[in-house]
Amino acid sequence: MTDVTILPFGGVTPSIAGSAFIAPGCRIIGDVRIGEETSIWYNCVVRGDVNFITIGDRTNIQDxxxxxxxxxxxxTEIGxxxxxxxxxxxxxxxLHNHAFVGLGAIVMDGCEIEPDGMLAAGGLLSPGKRIPSGQLWAGRPAKYVRDLTVEQIVNQRMGAKHYVDNAxxxxxxxNAKKPTPA
Known part of the structure; x- marks a missing residue:
């Protein structure tokens, strides 16, 4: 992995599954566990310096x-x-299995997003709030908007496979060899 920082902190070294994709520019520090086929995209920071972070299998954390x-x-527990x-x-x-957090959203201390719960792009889930399974929340601060349709939940679940393939x-x-100049 080029231009990736994996740094022990407080005597704990990050544990990263061999099938995980860690993109260039990422910084992974301390008590962090990353599961199989998970993708951590360009220029992310995962900092487990003063507490633990677990990230499950096939999870996608965008740029x-x-x-x-x-x-x-x-x-921080991510399923x-x-x-x-x-x-x-x-x-x-x-964040339970199959949770969804939109672009630019913020999930604060003590919050939970249950399976198939969704925080919309730009949403701010203030401390201690919980998004129940199958609900869409949006806004700053985030509030309940509506229940997700079965089709939306199915599409959301298919997204995880897409990102495994893309990673x-x-x-x-x-890993491909760069062409040599003629």
């Missing part, structure tokens, strides 16, 4: 996102098949 924790109070949009801020919270393509491109 420029920041994952952090709250000292001694809240680690399997979670989709996190570009420039999201995930801080000291729990493989990016890994291949990064």
């Amino acid at each position: 420029g996102s920041v994952i952090h924790v709250t000292t001694r109070l809240h680690g 399997d098949d979670v989709l996190i949009g570009h420039l999201a801020m995930i801080h000291g919270c729990k 493989r393509a990016h890994m291949a491109a990064l």
